[in-house]
Amino acid sequence: MRQAVIGAVLLAVGAVCVAFGLLPLPELAALAARVLPVLGFVLGLTIVSELAADAGVFDRLADVAARVGGGRTIGLWGAVVVLAVLCTVFLSIDTTAVLLTPIVITLARRVGLPPMPFALTTVWLANTASLLLPVSNLTNLLAVDKIGLDGPLPFAGLMVWAALAGVVVPCAVLLVVFRRSLFGRYTPVGLRKASDPVFFWAASAVLVALVVALTAGVEVWVAAVAAAVLLVVVAAFRAPSELRPSRVPWSTLVFAAGLFVVVETLHATGVTDPIVHALGGGTGSGSLLLLGGAGAVAANAIDNLPAYLVLEPAAGHEALRYAALLVGVNAGCLITPWASLATLLWHARLTAEGIHLSWGRYIALGCIVAPLTVVAGVFALAI
Known part of the structure; x- marks a missing residue:
């Protein structure tokens, strides 16, 4: 609710800026053309993820992870790491943080293990593993068109080593911090049966089709909205009680829309120009580290989405500078x-x-982990 209120205030401020000519209508139209598809993707993916969770898809994946662990705690943790990374890369940061976290906690409790190492793994990797594909993070979706890359695979080619650093460094820190908890044994559990097999398999099929579409280069908002419509139709017959207005991420959409308008106004009026000039240019290691560090500091000061929007002009037209900024705001x-x-x-x-x-x-x-991850990620861009 607080996020929605802040978003409404930002939208009101944006409307005043437009009314007084601080944000010209042509620039507002260009902004709308850029961000509406992004918001459409957020809407569609959120609905798909929520309904898939209701169908038991994520519960089944967690049970499979418990079996893959083979009774060794470190094996289970490794399986959770893989699950969190895949969920983040293909279904976005919020899906991992919001939907996977309670499932992983329940899994740890079922096998008699302390849940904290697994819970912290999900939130760290939800953020740091969100560098590989455009769909992994809202900031990536905003950056991909600016970078000028044609599709998700070229984007992945640019970010792959930084994304790997974003997984390896946090996992190394987790191993050190929870070394006593992650080495031991547990009793594997059986696979839970889905309460509605038809809904479960339909949701699983939609998720697989969505992942294929997103990695194949289909317009992300088209793929996400189409998948959401299909799964809503299935749920209308199999689980109508799950179709609630709360499934629509109203607060996130309102907050993002208001934020986009206000930050675009700051750019249009030149308020952010001193910051852009201070960060300079160039693609040397020092310049990239400065931009990535600025992104991390800004993200921890004002949230990573507005941090990216404010600092985006500092990336200029250099793909490596956009990549460094993304490392800072996502992994930092x-x-x-x-x-x-x-x-x-x-x-x-x-x-x-x-x-x-x-x-x-x-x-x-x-x-401890944020500076190490940002530095490793920025230097990985030069590989």
Whole structure:
């Protein structure tokens, strides 16, 4: 609700800016053409992910991970890492943080293991593993057209080594921090049966088709909205009680729309020009590290989405500079609670599951992992 209120205020401020000519109508039209497909993707993917979770798809994946672990805690943790990475890469950061977290916590409790290492794994990887594909993070979707890459595979080619660093570094830190908890044994559990097999298999098929479409280069909003419509039709027959207005991410859409308008106004009026000039240009290691570091600092100060929007002009027209900025705002937003909306949603899920993690401890761990991940990710871009 708070996010929706902030978004409504931002939209009102944006409307005033347009009315007074601070944001010219042609620039507003260009902004709408850019961001409406992005918001359409967010809408479609959120509905698909929520309904797939209701159908038991993520529960089944977690049970498979428990079997793959083979009774060894480190094996289970490794399977959860793979699951979190794949979920983040193909279904976005929020899906991992919001939907996968409670499932992983339940899985850990079912096999008698402490849930915290697994819960922290999901939120860190939800953020840092979101570098590989445009659909992995909203910031990537905004950047891909600016970079001028034709489709998800060229984008992945640019980001692959940084994305790998975004997985390896947090996992290494987790292994050190939770070394006593991650080495041991557990009793594997059986696969739970879906309450409605038809709904389960239909949701599974839609998810697979959506992943294929997104990686094949289909317009992301078209693929996501089509998948959402198809799954809504299935749910209307198999699980009508799950079709609620709350499935639509109203607060996220309103917040993002208002944010886009206000930041575009700041760019149009030149307010952000001093920041852009201060970050300079060039694609040397020092310049890229400066931009990535600025992205990380801004993300932890004001949230990663507005941080990207404010600093985007500093990337100029260089693909490597866009990549460095994405490393900063995506992989660097692990310190403050508000640095990523996904982190706040994740913590709310933790509280709902009866797990306490103080923000003080989260910030302390973030101060270790965030700088290491950003530095490794930026230097990986030069490979």
